[in-house]
Every structure is written in C-alpha cells, then in structure tokens.
Amino acid sequence: MMEKLSAEEFDLNFKAVNDKLNAALLKVGKKREDVILLAATKTVDIDTINYAINKGIKYIGENKVQELLSKQDGIINVHHHFIGHLQTNKVKDVIDKVELIHSVDSLKLAKEISKQAAKKNMVMDILLEINVGAEESKWGFTPENVLNNINEISTLENVKICGLMAIPPMCENPEDNRKYFKIMYQLFTDIKQKNIDNCFMNILSMGMSDDFDIAIEEGANLVRVGTALFGKRYYI
DSSP states (O other): OOOOOOHHHHHHHHHHHHHHHHHHHHHHTOOGGGSEEEEEOTTOOHHHHHHHHHHTOOEEEESOHHHHHHHGGGOOSSEEEEOSOOOGGGHHHHTTTOSEEEEEOSHHHHHHHHHHHHHTTOOEEEEEEEOTTOOTTSOSBOTTTHHHHHHHHTTOTTEEEEEEEEOOOOOSSGGGGHHHHHHHHHHHHHHHHTTOTTEEEEEEEOOOTTTHHHHHHTTOSEEEESHHHHOGGGGO
C-alpha cells in the first residue's frame, strides 16, 4: 500500500492546478468564477477529501456508485457529482445523493433517471455524454445523433438537461485533444442556439489533469481534475 498523500503534497498540487487554471483563464479573458474546478476523488480517502475541501475545493465527483455511497456520510459542505459510467440498475442508489450526473450516455438511462427522480419527487440535473472521438470502447451519444435524443430526453418531466460532457481519446500530447474540444464547443453552441425546452446548455464539462487548460481555452466551464491534485497513487 502506498503512502498517504501528505498535506504539503496536496497544497503544492493544488497551487499548481490553480496556477495552470488561472493562466488559461487569463489567456481567454475569463474570470475564476467562470469555471468550476471539480476534484475527481476516485479511490481518494475521506480524510484527504475533507482536507481538500477545507483548502477550497467546492465540487467533487465519484466514478463508482459503491464508492460514492461509502464516502457519503463522511464528507460534508461540498457539491457532489457523479462522473462515471452509470448502469440503469444503479440509478436508484445515487438519484438523491448527487446534484449532477455527468455521464448520461443513452436515452434508456435518461428515462430511468427521470423515473427514479419522480419517485423522490425531484428533478435531476444531467449532462449528456458525447463520444466525441467515436471510440468503440467508450459510451455516449455521437455528435450526429445527440440532437434527436435531446428532443426526446427534453420531454422527460424529472430530468433537466444542463449541458454536455466528453472525454477525448487518450493521447501522448494533450494539445492533440484541442480539435475534440473545438468540436464539443461547436456542438454545445449549436444546441444552445436551438432554444429547446428543458435543454439549458449551461455546462460544458471537458478536460482532465493533462489537458484541462486547453479545454478551458476551447470553452469548457467545468473541468474534472484527479491525478494532478491527488497524485497517480490513487489511480492504480
């Protein structure tokens, strides 16, 4: 078992992330409040998460339902998001535990979220996941078919479409992802201009530890950062 991340290590990582984020914002003339920094806390222990919250992290995201549930009671004063692949049979377990589900990748999943949200007398905020690189190994709508699905999802009474999310293909040079971020921003803008009922397009979630600055430059207003904050030790 690897040594736990120290407070000093986190502080250095957090400063580096904020410096990189602020540099990207300066480059495009945006303010700090224009972009949400979400800490991806997969396999990160509760003490470290709470320390990060005390240092200024306001949003956290979990990838696994069981891990989310196991940490729920130990973490307070933070916005909880679900950012991983969500199976329909797990929706009931997270529906009232998070504020936003990033990874809605099918009409079937959206319908189940609406069904379970109705049981709780609530409306669930969702992002639609786009398979922007057309990868067989990834879930999500294609840029070509998402609009047809949006038209149906937008009629569901207990979900609210808040925007889009994407994870570009893995690459050695983060700059190579710029083209995918451009595609996502254009899609985001195009959908927003259609003024579809119950489709608000307020959030464009893209960019992770290696490329979140590039994503911000190309229009992201929510970035998901894990390794750069907590170290690779948590992602083994």
